[in-house]
Amino acid sequence: MKTKYKYKLLAGALLILSLSNLHATRIVLPGTVISNGQKMIGSRFMGYVKHVYVKLGQKVKREDNLYELESAEFDILKSQADLMLEQSQTVLEFWKKRLRILNKKRKRLHEKSKTNKIFGDLDDLEEQAENAKTMLEAARVMVKQAAIKVKQLASVYNYLKMKAPADGVIVMKNIKEGDMVMPGMLTIMMVDTEDLAIDLSIPASSLKVVEVGQKVDVIIDALGFRTTGIVDAIIPDANPMTHKIKMRVTFDKKGANIYPGMYAKVIVDTEKVPEHFSVTREHNDTNKTLQNESEKNRLHPLKLD
Secondary structure, eight states, rough: OOHHHHHHHHHHHHHHHHEEEHHHHHEEEEEEESSSSSSEOOOSSOOEEEEEOOOOTOOOOOEEEEEEEEEHHHHHHHHHHHHHHHHHHHHHHHHHHHHHHHHHHHHHHHHHHHHHHHOOHHHHHHHHHHHHHHHHHHHHHHHHHHHHHHHHHHHHHHHHEESSSSSSEEEEEETTTTTTEOTTTTEEEOSSSSEEEEEEEEEGGGGGGGOOOEEEEEEEEETTTEEEEEEEEEEEETTTTTTTEEEEOOOOTTTTTOOOTEEEEEHHHHHTTOOGHHHHHHHHHHHHHHHHHHHHOOOOOHHHH
């Protein structure tokens, strides 16, 4: 029985030793899932909120309606612009028609003047035709200006009824029906749940085994999700209080129900050290060897019987 008990203790010790060696070659870093596609939507004009089409947590598609402002004042301006465009087009058609009539009269009078030698009326018609051409060009300019005004008001209407710029999920909503919004006010925030990444802080010592482009393991315990990620960026702004550096890891969610804000773990395998860090490892191994040899050669005190 004592022999079996010793074997069990030996097996347990070996298991613990193997696990400790396994964890010694891996670094576990905690992080948070974030979205690379965060959209902050603000108001461009002042007005009252007429209707809100979305709620918190709702998934939206590109060009879906988000909210709408009251448009009474802009309706008046749009009606005025449309009326101005219609009037200028009427004036343009009038001078086009007038110039065609004058050109016909001038042509007939020009043929008569060859035989009857009538020049007074012909000169008068040519002067009228030149004036008609000038008025026609002025009318064309008026039509162009009125059309530009109509387009400007049409673009204003696009901001009165805000639409989603991309697919995503509504994570913040600062407005409700009847509220007054001001220019530049943040009204809605949405995030893209497809383009995700992991933000984490790492100690400066971890830079010895981490570099941009390196593959790491990504684990989200809440979903039992595991995949391979890539170190996308190491942000050099170190926090002066904690002496840590930010790192961002990108990964493919593979259709999993992952949202920004979820807890994640990133595991770095220190055995897969980049090539330019191999000198440091060899140097450490050499130091360990020298230490072992020095311990062997150390003089020990003699034992006296």
